[in-house]
Amino acid sequence: MKKIKLSLVSYLNTFPFLSGIEKSGFINPEWIEIVLETPSQCAKSILSGSSDVGLLPIGAYLTTDQSKFEVITDYCLGAENEVKSVLLLSDIPLEKIKTICLDSQSRTSNLLVQVLAHEYWNLSAEFISSEEKVTNVEVAKLLIGDRALEKRNHFRYSYDLAKEWFDFTSLPFVFALWVAKKEIAGRIEDALNKSIKFSEDKISELLHYYNFPNVITFEEAYAYLTRDMSYSLTHKKKEAIERFSNLVVKNNLV
Structure with a gap:
């Protein structure tokens, strides 16, 4: 068989x-x-x-x-609520972010961060692939899974997308x-x-x-x-x- x-x-x-x-x-x-x-x-x-x-x-x-x-x-x-392994990481606060590098390993989290930006954060950011060259310092990086667990303390600011979703929807x-x-x-x-x-x-x-x-x-x-x-x-x-x-x-x- x-x-x-x-x-x-x-x-x-x-x-x-x-x-x-x-x-x-x-x-x-x-x-x-x-x-x-x-x-x-x-x-x-x-x-x-x-x-x-x-x-x-x-x-x-x-x-x-x-x-x-x-x-x-x-x-x-x-x-x-908080999941700790789907994170938007940055050295600047959320309201100053101009560019978000998406994660090539996850379409779901890429969609989630865009929904939150448009519907909850009121953030007008450019979304680019992780392979594209970043030309400004007002940037955040989306990471998921074990890589997020590894890098979560390497940035000044960390936004947990599952927690942000819960705060937005109570779901x-x-x-x-x-x-x-x-x-x-x-x-x-x-x-x-x-x-x-x-x-x-x-x-x-x-x-x-x-x-x-x-x-x-x-x-x-x-x-x-x-x-x-x-x-x-x-x-x-x-x-x-x-x-x-x-x-x-x-x-x-x-």
Whole structure:
């Protein structure tokens, strides 16, 4: 039987998913192939059909034909408030920022920072790719994932986009959803739910197997995964997805 190809984001925040799949015993390793990628690569793999199941960033989910796949599991990548790993970093205060360098690894966060700039901060900034040359000092940089955790103390000002979204909307934020090809969804959803629940219940024990980068301690990682990240796909999170979708359309970002 051909292996099911599963795409996961290669950041610390997906540890409960990866460890559950690998350690719970609910998913036979003989029939699944796990590929670790950046969020943008995950989106490309899923939307091209090269992956059968995986984490689809909300930015891609909102801007593609959703009939190609099914949303599965009771889980997502989300945050109730401050998340610490999706940051706008700068050496000048927010109101003085003229240029924002977007993150090539995340369409979702790029959309979120533009929505916040237009709808909440009332900020008239130029948005450029991270590869473009910056010609002024009134600049901020968007970073996500483990790179944000690493660089968060290297700048004078740090704006947490999940917290800014909550302050603006009083809603949590969803960064990615589990999706699967329609012919695969029924075969894997229950096993994924059980695997992730297993990991949630044993997160402290399982974290001892994780190879931590120098920038974060075990205690910080545990707090990040159990307090800052929020994985249950609740009604409020579904409401947040709809609100974000409406604002993306309103601001002509698709």
